[in-house]
Amino acid sequence: MIETPSDSALEASPQITELPLWKQEGATPFLRIENVTKKFGDFTAVDNISLDIYKNELFCLLGGSGSGKSTLLRMLAGFESPTSGRIIIDGVDMSGIQPWKRPINMMFQSYALFPHLSVEDNVAFGLKREGLGRTEVKQRVAKMLDMVQLDHLGKRKPHQLSGGQRQRVALARSLVKRPKLLLLDEPLGALDKKLREETQFELINIQEELGVTFVVVTHDQEEAMTLATRIGVMNHGVIVQTAEPHDVYEYPNSRFVAQFVGSVNLFEGRVIEDQPDSVRINSQEAGAVLYVSHGISCAPNQKVHVAVRPEKMRISRQQPDQQENCVCGVVEEYAYMGGLTVYRVRLASGKEVRVTQPNISRASSERLTWNEQVYLFWDLDSSVVLTA
Amino acid sequence: MKRRSLFLNTTATMGFIFLYAPMIALVVYSFNKSKLVTVWGGWSLKWYGELFRNDQIIDAALLSFKIAFISASVAVVLGTMAGFVLSRFSRSRGKMILSGWISAPLVMPEVITGLSLLLLFVAMESAFGWPAGRGTITIIIAHVTFCMAYVAVIVQSRLSQMDETLEEAAMDLGAKPSSLFFLVTLPLIMPAVISGWLLSFTLSLDDLVIASFVSGPGNSTLPMVIFSKVRLGVSPEVNALATLMILVVAIGVIAAMWQMRRQAKLLERQE
Numbered sequence: 001m002i003e004t005p006s007d008s009a010l011e012a013s014p015q016i017t018e019l020p021l022w023k024q025e026g027a028t029p030f031l032r033i034e035n036v037t038k039k040f041g042d043f044t045a046v047d048n049i050s051l052d053i054y055k056n057e058l059f060c061l062l063g064g065s066g067s068g069k070s071t072l073l074r075m076l077a078g079f080e081s082p083t084s085g086r087i088i089i090d091g092v093d094m095s096g097i098q099p100w101k102r103p104i105n106m107m108f109q110s111y112a113l114f115p116h117l118s119v120e121d122n123v124a125f126g127l128k129r130e131g132l133g134r135t136e137v138k139q140r141v142a143k144m145l146d147m148v149q150l151d152h153l154g155k156r157k158p159h160q161l162s163g164g165q166r167q168r169v170a171l172a173r174s175l176v177k178r179p180k181l182l183l184l185d186e187p188l189g190a191l192d193k194k195l196r197e198e199t200q201f202e203l204i205n206i207q208e209e210l211g212v213t214f215v216v217v218t219h220d221q222e223e224a225m226t227l228a229t230r231i232g233v234m235n236h237g238v239i240v241q242t243a244e245p246h247d248v249y250e251y252p253n254s255r256f257v258a259q260f261v262g263s264v265n266l267f268e269g270r271v272i273e274d275q276p277d278s279v280r281i282n283s284q285e286a287g288a289v290l291y292v293s294h295g296i297s298c299a300p301n302q303k304v305h306v307a308v309r310p311e312k313m314r315i316s317r318q319q320p321d322q323q324e325n326c327v328c329g330v331v332e333e334y335a336y337m338g339g340l341t342v343y344r345v346r347l348a349s350g351k352e353v354r355v356t357q358p359n360i361s362r363a364s365s366e367r368l369t370w371n372e373q374v375y376l377f378w379d380l381d382s383s384v385v386l387t388a
Numbered sequence: 389m390k391r392r393s394l395f396l397n398t399t400a401t402m403g404f405i406f407l408y409a410p411m412i413a414l415v416v417y418s419f420n421k422s423k424l425v426t427v428w429g430g431w432s433l434k435w436y437g438e439l440f441r442n443d444q445i446i447d448a449a450l451l452s453f454k455i456a457f458i459s460a461s462v463a464v465v466l467g468t469m470a471g472f473v474l475s476r477f478s479r480s481r482g483k484m485i486l487s488g489w490i491s492a493p494l495v496m497p498e499v500i501t502g503l504s505l506l507l508l509f510v511a512m513e514s515a516f517g518w519p520a521g522r523g524t525i526t527i528i529i530a531h532v533t534f535c536m537a538y539v540a541v542i543v544q545s546r547l548s549q550m551d552e553t554l555e556e557a558a559m560d561l562g563a564k565p566s567s568l569f570f571l572v573t574l575p576l577i578m579p580a581v582i583s584g585w586l587l588s589f590t591l592s593l594d595d596l597v598i599a600s601f602v603s604g605p606g607n608s609t610l611p612m613v614i615f616s617k618v619r620l621g622v623s624p625e626v627n628a629l630a631t632l633m634i635l636v637v638a639i640g641v642i643a644a645m646w647q648m649r650r651q652a653k654l655l656e657r658q659e
Contacts, residue, residue: 099560105560106557174560
C-alpha cells in the first residue's frame with residue numbers, strides 16, 4: 001500500500017514541465033465558490049468566501065473547529081444553502097439543487113454507514129437509487145470492494161468491521177457512483193496513526209487513478225500537507241491563505257497561518273531598512289537586528305513579525321561567524337525525541353524560542369544541557385516577514 | 389456488603405409480593421373447584437371449560453382483540469409520523485409546544501379523555517351524521533388517539549438517538565426524502581415501532597374507562613363484560629378469564645421489553 005517512489009519513477013515523471021491548472025492563466029475552474037456567505041442567526045459561519053478548485057485537484061480546507069470549513073463542505077453537498085453567493089460545479093449553478101441531485105458524493109466523518117445493511121448493500125445503495133440493473137450494480141460494487149481490498153467482507157455488517165475497514169467501506173460507497181466531486185470530512189480522523197499514514201497514500205493513489213476532484217476538510221495540518229495539491233487555511237469563516245503545501249509552510253502570509261501550520265518562532269520588531277530585495281528589522285524581542293532576504297511592502301518603521309521555523313535554526317555553544325540573524329540565550333528545557341532534539345531557549349528579552357535539531361552525532365558529550373549559554377542562528381533566506 | 393445485599397433482597401421480595409400477591413391469588417383461585425369464590429375446593433380446570441362455553445365472553449374477547457389489533461396498527465402509523473415530525477422539527481419553539489401536546493393524552497385522566505371523545509362523537513354525529521351511533525368504530529378511534537401518543541413518544545426518543553448523518557448520507561447517495569424514510573429511517577427505528585405496536589395492543593386490550601364512554605349497545609369489550617359480571621358478584625369463571633388476560637398482557641409487555649433491549653443493542657453497535 002505504501003509505495004516509496006523508486007528512482008526510475010522519479011526520473012520518468014513526464015509532465016514535470018506542465019504547470020498545474022491553478023497556475024495557468026485562464027484555466028476553467030471545476031468548482032467555483034463565489035462570494036459565499038452562510039449565517040446562522042447572528043453568527044457568520046462562512047464569510048464571503050471565493051475559491052476556485054480545478055479538475056483532479058485534491059484540495060484541503062484546513063482549519064480549527066469553528067473555522068467554518070465543515071459548513072462550507074456541507075454547502076457544497078447541499079445540506080446547507082448559502083445565505084448569499086453561488087456555488088458552481090462544472091459550469092452548473094448549484095443553488096436550489098437538492099443534495100440527491102448533485103454530482104457530488106461525500107464521505108462523512110462518522111462514515112455514516114447504514115448499520116442495517118451489509119457492506120455490499122451499503123456500497124450498492126447509491127447505485128440502486130440510480131435505477132441501474134441488478135447485474136451492473138453487482139459488478140460495480142464488486143469492482144469497488146476489490147479496489148478498497150474488502151471483497152472478502154461483502155456480507156458483513158458495519159458493526160463487524162474494524163475502524164479502518166469501515167473507513168474503506170465509506171470511501172467505496174462514496175466513490176462507486178463515480179461522482180465528479182468527492183467531499184471528505186476529516187477522512188482519517190478516526191484512525192490510529194499507523195493506519196492514517198497507510199490510508200493517506202491509498203487516498204492519493206485512488207484519487208490519481210479515478211481522476212476525481214477531492215475536497216478534503218481537516219483540522220490536521222500533517223494530513224493536509226501529505227494529501228493536498230493545494231491547501232486553503234481557514235479561520236473565522238475566511239480563507240486566510242490558499243497555496244500549495246510547500247508554500248503554506250515556507251511562505252505563510254500571516255501570523256495565523258504560520259502558527260497554525262507547524263510550529264514557528266515569531267519575533268516582533270520594526271522595519272529599519274527597507275530595500276527592494278531585503279529588509280532589516282530591529283527586534284527588541286530577539287535582542288538583535290534581523291535580516292530577511294525578501295522585500296515586503298510596508299511603511300517605514302512599521303511593526304512586523306519575523307517568523308522562523310524551529311528546524312531552520314541552528315544551535316551552538318560557540319559564537320558563529322555570521323553576524324546577521326544571530327541571537328543568544330540559555331537552554332531552559334530540552335526533549336530528546338530519538339531523531340530530533342527539541343530545545344526551549346530563553347532569550348535575554350524573556351522570549352522563549354523553540355529549536356529542533358536533528359541528532360546527527362551519537363555522542364552524548366556534545367549534547368547541550370540545561371542552563372547552557374547558546375547561540376541561535378539561521379540563514380538569511382530562512383525567515384519570513386509577516387505584516388498581518 | 390453482605391448486609392447490603394440482604395437489605396436489597398428483602399426490599400425486592402417485599403416489593404414483588406406487594407405487586408404480585410393479588411394476581412397470584414387470582415390465578416390460584418381460577419383453578420378452584422368450588423363454586424364459591426372464597427372457599428378452596430381443590431384443583432380443577434372446570435371454570436376454563438365454562439369460560440369457553442360462554443358465548444358472551446368469547447364474543448367480547450374476540451371484539452377486544454379485533455379492536456386492539458386495528459387500534460394498535462393505526463396508532464403505529466400515525467404515532468410514527470408524529471414522532472418523526474417531532475424529532476425533525478428543527479430546534480424551534482414549535483417543537484416544545486407540539487411535543488407537550490402529543491404527550492398530554494398520556495397524563496390526561498381517562499375519564500376526561502373518554503368524556504371528551506364521547507362529546508365529540510355526539511357532536512360529529514349531529515353535525516354530519518358520522519359516526520352513526522357508538523360502537524366498534526368509535527372505540528377504535530378513541531383507542532387510536534391515546535395509543536398514538538405512546539407510539540409517538542417511543543419513536544421520537546429512538547429517532548433523537550439516531551445519527552442524523554445517516555439520513556444525510558442517504559440523500560447524498562441519491563435517495564429522495566420519501567424513499568429515504570423507508571430505506572433508512574424506518575428500518576432503524578423498527579424496534580421502537582414494534583414495541584410501540586405491542587404497547588398499544590395491550591393498552592387497548594386493557595382499557596375499560598374510555599371504552600365504556602364511547603361504546604354502544606352490543607359492543608362490549610372484554611374488560612366491560614368482566615366489570616359488569618363482577619358487579620353481579622364474582623364468579624370463578626371471571627377468575628379464569630382474568631388469568632388468561634394476565635397471560636396475554638404479560639406476553640405483550642415482555643415482547644415490548646425484548647424489542648426495547650434489541651433496540652438498545654442496535655444503538656450500541658452503531659457507536
